[in-house]
Amino acid sequence: MELTVYFFFNLSLLIVLLFSGFLWAEKSKKSWSYRAIFIIYLIISLTLCFIFTYQIEGINVLFGLRKIPFIVGSLYMGLGPFLAAFIMLVRGFLGIDYGFWSTVLYYGGFAILFWRISPWFLKRSPKQRILFSVGVTFLFSFVQTFTLGIWHLPHSSFKVLFIFLVIQPIGVGIISYIIEEILMTIQLRQRTMKSKRLEAVERMGAAISHEIRNPLTVAIGFVQLLQNNAISKENHTQYLSIIKNELKSAERVIQEYLNFSNPEIKSMEPLVVQEELKQVVQSLKPLAKQNSVKIVSIFSQGEEIEGDKQKFHQCLVNIMKNAIEAMPNGGTLTVETESTPTTLGILIKDTGSGMTLEQVNRLGEPYYSTKGSKGTGLGIMVVYSIVRAMNGTIHVESEIGQGTTFKFTFPSLSPSFLEPVETKETEKELVGSR
Template sequence: MQLTLHFLFNLSLLIVLLFFGLIRAERTNNLRSVQMTAVAYFIISLLICHVFTYPLSDNILLDLRWTPIMIGGLYMGLGPLLGILTIFIRGFFGFDFGFFSTVIFYGGVTLLCWRISPWFIKRSSKQRILFSVGLTLLFGIFQSIPIEFINGPYLVLDVWLAYLIIQPLGVVMIAVIIEETDKTILLRQHVVKSKRLEAVEQMAAAISHEIRNPLTAANGFVQLLQVESMPKEKQVQYLSIIKSELKSADRIIQDYLTFSNPYIESMEQLNVHVELQDIINLLQPSADKNSVKIITTFSTIEMIEGDRQKFHQCFINIMKNSIESMPNGGILTVETESTPTNVIIRFQDTGIGMTREQLDRLGEPYYSTKGEMGTGLGITVAYSIIRAMKGTVYVDSTVGKGTMFEFTFLSSSSFNKGILENDKSVVTSI
């Protein structure tokens, strides 16, 4: 029974190695990396099988090499590669009868696996497993019969048990694990695709709703302007409202465009205080309308590298959300803080706050804390812009007390220093 126990130990190593390979593949979403992991698994498995060979006689070495050759050849079309590797390794043990039988047997088998691999992949999961086991049993018989004639019947039971029980068992176990893993991956891809489709549907509904509202309002005032006897003051008022509504629709479109392409094409130095003050001046009427008092606490002059238009778009969305979170009035504090390497921008409101679940989902595409009243694009766009500007976000919130957003950017001097260091490393490498 030594051969059977030897094969069981070898099989356990292949199973353990397979699980390590699956864990490695699980951690990457790159298809090429997954394929390279699979190729590495079959090559290493083949090497392990050759290391743990069982010397039945001086020129006959038995092992489980058929298992990785069968699975790798049928599932991935690696037959020729594994066949050449098998023949090459067997050559190190000597050019005897076993070597030449390996060349003939495994050379033919690996080419056969390679040829039928495309047909094999198109079969159902159950058919693939049954075919693998059947082929393993067939070649197990072909391997065992010559051994019986060469070494006599006293080793027949152990050899037949190893090749007709242990080897097919190994093929079944590895094939089932691969099939179940493949089903899990397909299911996960289906779930991701469904979520994306649902997100697109939500986006379409939300954006159409958000754009339709200002356009409907603008259309109504355009019709009112067609009245010939309307006073001049009313005309100016209505035109101002139309302009405001069109700006609202344009902001939704800009948010969507930025979400689709958040990358910053050109960087420039931005005076944080000047830019924030411009944003505050822009949103002051909205704050007054909601009875929100804006308090600023700026430290010394801080400069960062970024895109002015996207910087404004980001913090207009953040401050607008903060103001809207205080429907009954409140205080919005805007603070800046500087360190030797970073610039910190902090927004603290006294609004309704958010739950832990809302905080965890904040920044997800099309997730809005306003329910059906918002698109969720504002915060998502802000987060994408922050990432594009190499910044970080920290959010803390308490229901009924308010929310604090903290954004950290590299200061302009640190940013330029990093660029210079990168340039130096490039020059050094050249």
């Protein structure tokens, strides 16, 4: 293989390896992954550069592209002394000769220099860092061509000089550019995430203040009316009842927010799903009756999951209540369970107005509600938080005019699964027209 093609192939391996490391870091999603994977990349790159070496005729020097990962790692990571020690160690295994001592001299000296200027280097702009890296590589290579006697070699001197003075600076420039793009991508993502968090906090604060201010304003108004000694006893009692209800409404909003912000379940217990679902369905019968909704329950018997009873009830109530309210002109609410050897699924289906794909994808976002100004989105946010805390998942399917299906999946405690049995008494919950 021609000498220049040989080293271009080595350079292409370094570039492909860098992209592979970046994709691996993206997949791992851990804060330490980028630095750790880049260090691994540098070590593997140096090893490859030692594999792709060339013996220059006339002098006892093994020539390779190890200068590329050395300079990049020294400037961008401040790892000059570590990388130099690794290069000296590997070069020592290949023989203690003139080439080894020249390696110690060059890489030892430049390692200390790069280690000192790395903090200054990182403060420069991306364009300045790339140009500086290329310039330093060219200077390093130019010095070697004279001190090692490469300039005066009669055989293949042009090719060797081309590799020293052109390929290595170009390689450093390409890899530096890729690193700058990666850094820019990471910074952009971090700014975007921070912006989204701030936006979520702002919208959450607006939602909480709005929902609490309304009942408090009403309560304050009726307190002012109570200060009038001329009101009747009947109105006095009525006003107190209204104040109590409004304060309970404010308390409910605060409790929903606390459940969302702190969904941790401290005490887990086995829950018989069939019994828990029956209790929730029973509590929602008056609301279903008011909306002319028929409730159909199809439960597997004896299935158990692990969780918090009160919070589990809260999840189901929030979803079923929303489903009933989505059918103001009547319909059917189906509550069903389905089992596998390891999981239990709870399906809550309605025949209401349904949602678009965009609405489904936004469920669980702060202050997002399909009810418009009438909702805060806190209820569904609480549902998502509690289900995650119980090691469960939520899948939603919906179609405009066809209804919505929420599927909750939890790890099952039951050793086997049984056939679902339709609950007869709930099948009778058909209410007359409004």
